[in-house]
Amino acid sequence: xxxGLVDVDGHNWPNLCLMKISAWHKARxxxxxxxxxxxxxxxxxxxxxxxxMYSKDNIEVNNAAKVICGGTGYGLQxxxxxxxxxxxPDYGLYPQFGGIAYGFLTRGCPRGCGFCLVSGKEGRxxxxxxxxxxxxxxxxxxxxxxxxxxxxxxxESLLEQLAVSGxxxxxxxxxxxxxxxxxxxxxxxxxxCKMLHFAWDNPKEDLTGYFKRFMEMSRIKAKQRLSVYVLCxxxxxxxxxxxxxxxxxxxxxxxxxxxxxxPEAPPVIRHLQRWVNNRRIFNVVQSFADYKxxxxxxxxxxxxxxxxxxGQGAE
Numbered sequence: 201x202x203x204g205l206v207d208v209d210g211h212n213w214p215n216l217c218l219m220k221i222s223a224w225h226k227a228r229x230x231x232x233x234x235x236x237x238x239x240x241x242x243x244x245x246x247x248x249x250x251x252x253m254y255s256k257d258n259i260e261v262n263n264a265a266k267v268i269c270g271g272t273g274y275g276l277q278x279x280x281x282x283x284x285x286x287x288x289p290d291y292g293l294y295p296q297f298g299g300i301a302y303g304f305l306t307r308g309c310p311r312g313c314g315f316c317l318v319s320g321k322e323g324r325x326x327x328x329x330x331x332x333x334x335x336x337x338x339x340x341x342x343x344x345x346x347x348x349x350x351x352x353x354x355x356e357s358l359l360e361q362l363a364v365s366g367x368x369x370x371x372x373x374x375x376x377x378x379x380x381x382x383x384x385x386x387x388x389x390x391x392x393c394k395m396l397h398f399a400w401d402n403p404k405e406d407l408t409g410y411f412k413r414f415m416e417m418s419r420i421k422a423k424q425r426l427s428v429y430v431l432c433x434x435x436x437x438x439x440x441x442x443x444x445x446x447x448x449x450x451x452x453x454x455x456x457x458x459x460x461x462x463p464e465a466p467p468v469i470r471h472l473q474r475w476v477n478n479r480r481i482f483n484v485v486q487s488f489a490d491y492k493x494x495x496x497x498x499x500x501x502x503x504x505x506x507x508x509x510x511g512q513g514a515e
Contacts, residue, residue, distance in 0.1 A: 201225070201242040204235030204264060208248035208273065209255045211294065216302050216345070217271060217280060218247050219289035226290060234293075239263065248273030276321045289335055301342045301367070303335030305358045309348040311376075313401060315434050315460050318347040326351035332361040341368045341394060350379035359387040368394035374429055377410040385417045393420055397456075400448065401431040403440035411451050423454040430476075433469050434460035441469075442488060445476055454479070471495060 203225045207215045222232045235244050244264040248257060248271040261267050270278035279285075289302065308323040309316070326348045336342055342365065349355050349371070362369050374397040388396070398414075400407050411428075420426055428448050432441045441457075448455040457473040459465045475491040476482055485491045 201230040202240070203230050203232040204241040204244040204261075205232065205293070206235045206244060206246040206259055206261065208246055208257050208259060208271075209250055211296075214291075214294040214297050214302055215247050215249070215271075216289060218245060219291065219293050219302075220280060220284050220287050221245050221247075222290035222293055223287045224284045227287070232290075235261065235264075237263065240265075242266065243268060245270065247271045272317055272321060276317065286330065286334060288337070299340050301336040301339040302345065303332075303342075304329050304345050305332065305361075306346045306349050306352040306355070308351075310351050311348065315401070315431065316347075322347070326355075328352055328354045328358065332358070332365060336365065336367070339367060341370065343370045343372050345373055346371075347373055348376050348379075350376050350384060356384060356387055359384065359391060363387065363390040363392075366392065368392050370395040371397050373397065374399040377407055377414060380410065380414050382417060385414060389419045393425060395425055395427060396420060397427050397429060398453075399429040399431070400444050401429070401434070403436040403444060408447055408451070411448065411453065415452055421452065423452060426452070427454045427456050429458050430455045431458050431460055432472065433462075433465045438468060438472070441472060445472075445488075449482075 203222075205218045205222060207218060209215070225232050235241065241264040243266045244261050246257070246259065246261065246267065246269045248255060248269070250273050255273055257273070270280075291298070291301075305328065306326050307329040308326045309318045310324050310326060312319040312324055326346075332342075342362070344362075349358065352358070369391050371393070372395070377398045377400070398411070400411075415421070430441065430444050430448070445455045445457070455476055457476045459469055459473055462470075471492065472488060474481070475485065475488055481491070485494065
């Protein structure tokens with residue numbers, strides 16, 4: 201068989217589903233490649249993580265006997281078969297990310313947040329999905345994709361696996377700061393954390409105490425390794441957003457603004473994101489008020505250039 205793969209979202213991040221599909225078909229003797237408009241395919245798999253808000257599917261496949269579309273970008277119903285889900289991924293599809301292992305130790309989340317698809321897709325309970333060896337074979341770095349690892353009843357044994365691996369661990373989706381305890385913080389201290397993400401999404405829930413305790417008990421103190429996602433434009437005011445951002449900065453964390461429904465977000469929220477997420481700007485310009493002043497100065501200069509003719513090319 202000849203199998204074609206389409207990463208609809210692009211190649212800026214490995215598509216784990218396509219990596220597993222590739223491995224499964226190659227194990228059965230199939231020829232697997234990235235889809236090309238020329239030639240013929242028996243099956244083409246199109247995978248898409250993001251919805252229309254962030255990713256458009258403009259790729260028309262008309263040279264295959266069968267086209268299968270999957271991923272949350274198409275809906276929550278499509279699932280990989282169990283023998284595909286638990287196969288070692290084909291990391292060769294993305295050589296640009298060599299030396300990094302990607303995978304899930306757990307699936308599901310009990311929170312059921314309205315802005316998140318995880319509970320609808322994976323269930324309202326965090327459960328163990330795999331041991332580390334299922335997707336890691338000695339790579340120096342591991343990027344975990346778990347939605348809520350600490351909510352799993354077996355999370356301590358999974359943290360021990362990560363510690364024993366000796367690899368650099370990036371908790372990409374965020375650990376639940378509300379579920380940190382002296383015991384699991386002690387285990388996290390044994391893990392080589394390349395990046396430890398948390399999240400403070402709900403402005404109505406003050407998590408300051410949890411973040412203070414973690415900072416006191418954790419061996420990780422560097423901001424470049426302690427990041428906190430801050431969801432904006434979802435049931436929050438600008439004051440709500442600034443409180444979380446400024447509190448995290450004061451406690452020694454690096455806030456990272458995530459905008460809900462970004463295409464329709466007001467300009468002030470986009471400016472807030474740029475101020476926070478550009479570390480150079482955030483570390484130099486101490487307040488958002490000062491940042492807005494600098495923007496107004498830039499706008500005045502721009503108006504002056506347009507009205508006075510400065511900066512225009514000679515004719």
